[in-house]
Amino acid sequence: MILFNPKLHNRKHADEKTQKMMQAVIDYFETKGLKSIKKDWHDKTWNYEFVKFMKENQVMATLMTPAGYGAEDSRWDTYRNSVFAEISAFYGITYWYTYQVSMLGLGPIWMGSNEEIKHKTAKLLQDGEVFAFGLSEKEHGADIYSSDMMLYPQEDGTYKANGDKYYIGNGNECAIASTFGKVADSDDYVFFAANSKHPQYECVKNTVNEQNYVAEYVLHDYPITDADIMERGPKAWDNMLNTINVCKFNLGWGAIGMATHSFYEAIDHAANRNVYGKYVTDFPHVKRLFTDSYTRLVAMKVFSERAIDYMRSAKADDRRYLLYNPMVKMKVTTQGEEVINMLWDIIAAKGFEAEPFFEIAAHEIRMLPKLEGTVHVNMALIVKFMNNFLFNPAEFPVIPKRDDVSNDDFLFDQGPTAGLSKVQFHDYNLAYKGVDLPNVNVFKEQIESFKKFLVEATPDKGQARDIDYLLVLGEIFCLVPYGQLILEAREFWPELDDDLIEEIFDFMIRDFSRHATTLFTKPSNTDKQREMALAMIKAPAANPERFNKIWTEQVYSLKGQYKMRDQD
Numbered sequence: 208m209i210l211f212n213p214k215l216h217n218r219k220h221a222d223e224k225t226q227k228m229m230q231a232v233i234d235y236f237e238t239k240g241l242k243s244i245k246k247d248w249h250d251k252t253w254n255y256e257f258v259k260f261m262k263e264n265q266v267m268a269t270l271m272t273p274a275g276y277g278a279e280d281s282r283w284d285t286y287r288n289s290v291f292a293e294i295s296a297f298y299g300i301t302y303w304y305t306y307q308v309s310m311l312g313l314g315p316i317w318m319g320s321n322e323e324i325k326h327k328t329a330k331l332l333q334d335g336e337v338f339a340f341g342l343s344e345k346e347h348g349a350d351i352y353s354s355d356m357m358l359y360p361q362e363d364g365t366y367k368a369n370g371d372k373y374y375i376g377n378g379n380e381c382a383i384a385s386t387f388g389k390v391a392d393s394d395d396y397v398f399f400a401a402n403s404k405h406p407q408y409e410c411v412k413n414t415v416n417e418q419n420y421v422a423e424y425v426l427h428d429y430p431i432t433d434a435d436i437m438e439r440g441p442k443a444w445d446n447m448l449n450t451i452n453v454c455k456f457n458l459g460w461g462a463i464g465m466a467t468h469s470f471y472e473a474i475d476h477a478a479n480r481n482v483y484g485k486y487v488t489d490f491p492h493v494k495r496l497f498t499d500s501y502t503r504l505v506a507m508k509v510f511s512e513r514a515i516d517y518m519r520s521a522k523a524d525d526r527r528y529l530l531y532n533p534m535v536k537m538k539v540t541t542q543g544e545e546v547i548n549m550l551w552d553i554i555a556a557k558g559f560e561a562e563p564f565f566e567i568a569a570h571e572i573r574m575l576p577k578l579e580g581t582v583h584v585n586m587a588l589i590v591k592f593m594n595n596f597l598f599n600p601a602e603f604p605v606i607p608k609r610d611d612v613s614n615d616d617f618l619f620d621q622g623p624t625a626g627l628s629k630v631q632f633h634d635y636n637l638a639y640k641g642v643d644l645p646n647v648n649v650f651k652e653q654i655e656s657f658k659k660f661l662v663e664a665t666p667d668k669g670q671a672r673d674i675d676y677l678l679v680l681g682e683i684f685c686l687v688p689y690g691q692l693i694l695e696a697r698e699f700w701p702e703l704d705d706d707l708i709e710e711i712f713d714f715m716i717r718d719f720s721r722h723a724t725t726l727f728t729k730p731s732n733t734d735k736q737r738e739m740a741l742a743m744i745k746a747p748a749a750n751p752e753r754f755n756k757i758w759t760e761q762v763y764s765l766k767g768q769y770k771m772r773d774q775d
C-alpha cells in the first residue's frame with residue numbers, strides 16, 4: 208500500500224530508534240483524537256502540548272541535529288524528516304508548521320561557521336526548544352535584497368541590532384530566531400541569533416488569524432556579540448537561499464499528509480451515503496473524481512520519495528536536486544490543492560462541517576503553495592533548468608533508493624547559489640524508453656511535440672521576458688521530470704504496476720493538453736506557435752476495464768481502512 212495509514216505505519220526505517228519514535232508520534236495523535244485536534248484548531252490554541260511531547264520524546268533533537276553534534280547517533284536524514292512531515296501534516300498543518308519553521312531557523316546555524324552556536328543549538332534541541340527563521344519584512348515582502356534589519360557596530364566590538372521582521376513562524380516562543388540583516392558600516396549580509404524572551408525582543412503580534420503563530424517581531428538595541436553571529440558576507444546570503452532549498456521540500460510532504468487523511472474521510476462518507484436510490488460512489492463522475500484524486504495522490508508521493516534520493520545523493524558535481532526539490536514544493540503542493548478540490552466536489556457541504564478533519568485540510572492546503580517562495584517564484588527557478596534537461600543531458604550514475612542510515616552532509620555545504628543554468632541532468636529518456644504502455648507512449652509523443660515547439664517555434668525575446676508566457680511553458684516542462692521520477696520509482700514500489708502507471712499517465716496527458724491549450728491562447732503567439740501548441744493536445748488511451756479495476760481494487764477498497772478513534 209502506497210498511501211500512509213496510521214493503523215499500519217507502513218513506512219519502515221532502517222533503525223529501531225526512528226521506527227519507535229515515529230510510532231510514538233502516531234500514537235500521540237491517535238490518543239489525542241480528532242475532537243481534541245478540532246477543538247484546538249477552532250480555538251486557535253498554539254501547540255504547546257505537542258512541543259512538550261516532542262521534548263519528552265526528543266523528536267526535534269533526533270530529526271534535526273546533524274552528525275557530530277548532540278547525541279552520538281544524531282544525523283540529518285531527509286528520508287526520515289519527510290516521514291515526520293507527512294505524519295504531522297496528516298493531523299494538521301499546525302503540528303507540521305512548528306517543525307518546518309524550526310528547521311528553517313536551524314539551517315543558517317548548521318550551515319554557518321560558528322561552532323560555538325552549533326553546540327549551543329544541539330543542547331537547545333535536547334531541551335525541547337523551537338526555532339525561527341527571521342527573513343521577511345513587512346515593508347519588503349519577498350524582496351530579500353532590501354533588508355532594513357541592521358547590526359550597528361559598537362566601540363567595544365559588539366553590536367546593537369535594530370529592525371523588524373514580519374511573518375515569522377514560532378517568533379513567539381523561539382530560543383533562537385536566525386535573523387537575516389546587514390552590518391551597518393559595511394552593508395555585509397549577516398545572520399545572527401535573537402531570543403524571543405530577551406527584553407530587547409518585542410513580539411508584536413500574530414500576523415495571521417490561525418492556530419499557528421506567525422509573528423511580527425522588533426529588535427530594539429538588541430545586544431549582539433560575535434558569539435551570536437552565524438555567518439556574514441556573501442556566504443550569509445548563500446546560506447539563506449540554501450536553507451530554503453533544504454526546507455521547502457517539506458511543503459510537498461505537508462500536502463501529501465493532509466490530502467491522504469482527507470481521502471480516507473471522503474471515501475468513507477461517500478461510500479456510506481445513499482442519494483436518489485444509489486450510494487454516492489456508484490455515480491460515474493464520482494468514480495472518476497475519486498480515481499483521479501487517488502492517482503494524483505499516489506503520483507505526489509512516489510515522485511517526492513524519488514526526489515529524496517536525489518537530495519540525499521547530491522554533491523558539488525551533481526545538483527539535480529535543484530530541479531526536483533522546487534517541484535516537490537511547487538508541483539506537489541498544487542496537486543494537493545487539486546486533490547482537495549476534487550474530494551470537496553464529492554462530499555460537497557460535508558466539507559464545511561465543524562466535526563470532520565476535512566474542514567482543516569480545505570482551509571490549510573491553500574497555504575502550502577504560497578509559503579517558502581510562491582509557485583511563480585519556484586516556477587521561474589525551474590525554467591532555468593529546462594534547456595539543459597531537455598536538450599543537453601550528461602552522464603551520471605544511477606541513484607539508488609536512499610532510506611539508509613547516514614547524515615546528509617552536502618545539504619550543509621551546498622556552496623554558492625549561482626550558476627543554475629549550468630546544472631546538468633541525466634537523459635530523462637532512460638526512464639521513458641523502457642516503458643511500452645499506451646498512455647506512456649501518448650505522453651512521450653506530447654513531450655516530443657513540446658520539444659519541437661521550443662526548437663522550431665522558439666519564443667522570441669519579448670515572450671522570454673513575459674513571465675505569464677514562461678509560466679505556462681514551465682507547467683508543461685514540469686510534467687516531463689514529474690513523469691520521469693514516477694517511472695524511476697517503479698523499481699522501488701512493486702505496487703506501481705502497469706495498470707496504476709497507465710491511470711497516472713491518463714491524468715498527466717490531460718494536464719499536458721490543458722496547459723497546451725492555455726499556451727495556444729496566448730495573444731503574443733505566432734501562427735506557427737499556435738499550430739505547434741495544438742499538436743501537443745492529445746487524449747489518453749481509453750481503457751474502461753483498467754479504470755474499473757483500479758477503482759475496485761485500489762480506490763473503493765480504501766473504504767473503512769482508516770478513521771480516528773473518536774470520529775463519528
